[in-house]
Amino acid sequence: MSATHYDAAIIGAGMSGLAAAVRLSMYGRKVLVLERHNAPGGLNSFYARGRRKYDVGLHALTNWVPEGVKGAPLVKLMRQLRIRREELDLCPQLGSRVTMGGVSLRINNDFARLTEDVAAAFPGDADGFRRLDAWIAALDEASLQAHGGSARELLARHVSSPLLRDLLLIPTCYYGSALEDDIEVSQFAIMWRSLFHEGFARPFEGVRRVIRLLTDRCREHGVDRRMKCGVRRIEVRQGRAAALLLDDGSEVTADAVYSSAGAVETMRLRSDLPPDAGAAEAGxxxxxxxxxxxxxxxxxxxxxxxxxxxxxxxxxxxxxxxxxxxxxxxxxxxxxxxxxxxxxxxxxxxxxxxxxxxxxxxxxxxxxxxxxxxxxxxxxxxxxxxxxxxxxxxxxxxxxxxxxxxxxxxxxxxxxTGHVGGAIYGSTVKRRDGRTDLPNLFLIGTDQGFLGVTGAMLSGISMANLHGLKA
Ligand SMILES: Cc1cc2nc3c(=O)[nH]c(=O)nc-3n(C[C@H](O)[C@H](O)[C@H](O)COP(=O)(O)OP(=O)(O)OC[C@H]3O[C@@H](n4cnc5c(N)ncnc54)[C@H](O)[C@@H]3O)c2cc1C
Missing domain, CATH: 3.30.70 (Alpha-Beta Plaits)
Structure with missing residues (x-):
């Protein structure tokens, strides 16, 4: 086997790529991360102008829960990456709201406050809101089989006020929908939990803290990370991702390739598909x-x-x-x-x-x-x-x-980030199990379907577990 052969090659050093790399390397896999940009973090990176450091986009880390809560996505994420809570330095929000048509609803890490505000502003919809919440609670939103369907239709079944429906759609769409004018039901349920039931927090240092923890873990576990080293082409031979041709003209091989570049973007890297493949799915x-x-x-x-x-x-x-x-x-x-x-x-x-x-x-x-x-x-x-x-x-x-x-x-x-159309949440079609038609090429991150910083890390972890560690 050549020195440039890896158990896993990961395209992209964003949140999903780094989390997948940590997870795979923790179990002894030889892992290579390839990133075209000079900084890690992908859509949630940072840059400096003079002394001032800007986070690219971080508003909030979602899914915040108080210490001691068990089984929450953020708790699972920290356990799987062996990150201690104090290392993340998560500071809860002071208070957020959604406002439209003269109504404001609180979104402040306490679902009871939101329920109170809905009951006060929309008394006729208070029961429907509670029924909707119960319906969502019964859904396994993080299943690798998406429920499918329209959240707008789901809302219409439970909530009669168009204004309340819009108030519930604004945060969930903005923080997690790749679809125009709607959000897929499982994705809506993920956002419902992560924004309304759980909530917002931020490390004092911003996104740099999260990125540093991930890159430190990569280093500790011997991950080979190459920055300013993009993948120009995925060479497909005999129905497999046989090699990666890099921007510098060199080639690497890996048993498995995990791509966080996006579904359409990954298709367009493949040597067996036309350069405009996947146009209908572009976000x-x-x-x-x-x-x-x-x-x-x-x-x-x-x-x-x-x-x-x-x-x-x-x-x-x-x-x-x-x-x-x-x-x-x-x-x-x-x-x-x-x-x-x-x-x-x-x-x-x-x-x-x-x-x-x-x-x-x-x-x-x-x-x-x-x-x-x-x-x-x-x-x-x-x-x-x-x-x-x-x-x-x-x-x-x-x-x-x-x-x-x-x-x-x-x-x-x-x-x-190379995202076609500058689409924040990627393609309109998500592949929850990460599979492609090639047996050793997998999607992680945005187009696997878990969105946001927490979602992207969970995506990297769950795809590494499913295809790299359990397989
Ligand atoms: C402005 C903005 C604000 C946001 N705010 C929040 C927020 O407050 N809270 C939150 O939870 N989420 C937020 N998000 C969403 C969140 O940042 C993303 O959902 C998440 O970071 C996506 O991670 P990812 O790993 O899936 O993909 P990406 O971050 O897109 O990472 C993909 C990486 O792959 C690299 N790449 C692509 N093609 C190649 C190639 N051919 N070769 C090598 N490398 C390649 C890219 O350069 C990139 O670094 C925000 C996003 C934006 C843009």
Whole structure:
């Protein structure tokens, strides 16, 4: 066997790829991780501008549960990766909400508060809401066989108010749906549990803490990790993924290949499929996000105490790729300062992140100069939309406190992760068992179907267990 032969080769050093690598290597497998980018973390990475370190996207780690709760996904994840709770340094949120049509529902790591708010604002739907919750509780949402079907239809069976249905769809779609205007039932159930029953937390250091724990574990278990080393082609011979051709022209072989590049993206790497394979399955949902930082003292005076605000200003919630560059009618506001970091710990600046639906094709059609100019326009517009949902601050006070701004678009996501169409949640078709038509090529991460940071790590773990350790 050549020195470049591995038990497992993993495409991508995002959350799913690193978690799969930890799991496989822990049991003695010889593992190689190949990453095209120069930084690990994938969609949830970080970058520096001067002294300031930006998380690429982290709003919250979902599935937070208090210490001592057994059997929760986050607890299983930590056990499987042998990460201790204190190492993750998870700090619970101060309080989030979803707001639309003059109604706000609390999402604050306590399902009882959400139930109370639903009963107060929608008394006629209180029983239906409880029945829906019981129906979801009976579903094995993390099964490798997805339930299938439309969450909108499920909601319509239990909840009569269209406004309440939208209020429940806004957070679940934004944090986990690859489908336009809907969310698949098992995925809805996963989000229901991870956002409403469990909740949000953040490591004080942000996503860097999670990435460092994973890369440290990889190192401890002897994983070979090659950065700036993309996979150019998966050579398919005799019905197997026989070798990986790398960007530098070299080749490696492995008994099994796990790809977190995405289902369509992985098809397009294969030597036996055309370069436009899988077009019908490509996802279309892209996000733009603005990031503003403020002087800490001035920011403290703003009174912006929410952790996350999901909002919709339109009459009906639309979750579609917009015809324009950005659809500002709904979105997510995140203020990372508003986690309970404990005594003596606070972020050095005030942070405001605003996320909204954005069109990949429209942003990519812009010439460079126009791209930069439209980003600046949309920064201002989204920032103003978000501020309407927060305690009022005059423009002069706001602008005087503003220290830095940044913004990403679906074009940025495509550039740094290779996701076709800059699609945040990947393909519209998920493959829960990770299998492809090749017996030694498996999908992990976004297109296996467990989304988000916690989901992606669980995906890497469960696919490594299923195909690498139990097989
Ligand atoms: C702006 C934003 C905000 C988000 N906020 C949150 C949040 O607050 N909470 C949360 O839970 N989730 C959040 N998410 C979602 C979460 O980041 C993702 O669901 C998760 O990180 C996906 O991990 P993954 O491993 O499946 O894929 P990815 O992160 O996409 O990783 C795939 C990796 O594969 C690499 N790759 C692709 N092709 C190749 C190739 N040919 N060769 C080598 N390497 C390749 C890519 O460079 C990438 O590093 C957010 C996402 C975004 C974009």
């Amino acid at each position: 279309r949902l892209g996000y733009a996000e603005t990031i503003a930082t403020y002087g800490e003292e001035a920011f403290a005076g703003f009174g912006w105490n929410d952790t996350i605000v999901f909002f919709c200003d339109a009459e009906r919630f639309s979750y579609r790729s917009p015809a324009e560059l950005v659809d500002p009618s709904s979105g997510v506001i995140c203020i990372p300062n508003n986690y309970d970091y404990g005594p003596g710990r606070r972020l050095e600046e005030g942070w405001l992140r605003v996320t909204a639906l954005a069109s990949h094709d429209a942003w990519c059609a812009l010439p460079e100069e126009a791209y930069v100019a439209r980003k600046a326009d949309w920064f201002g517009r989204l920032n103003r939309v978000a501020r309407r949902h927060l305690p009022a601050v005059t423009d002069a006070t706001h602008d005087g406190a503003l220290v830095s701004t940044d913004m990403f678009t679906p074009r940025t996501v495509r550039k740094f």
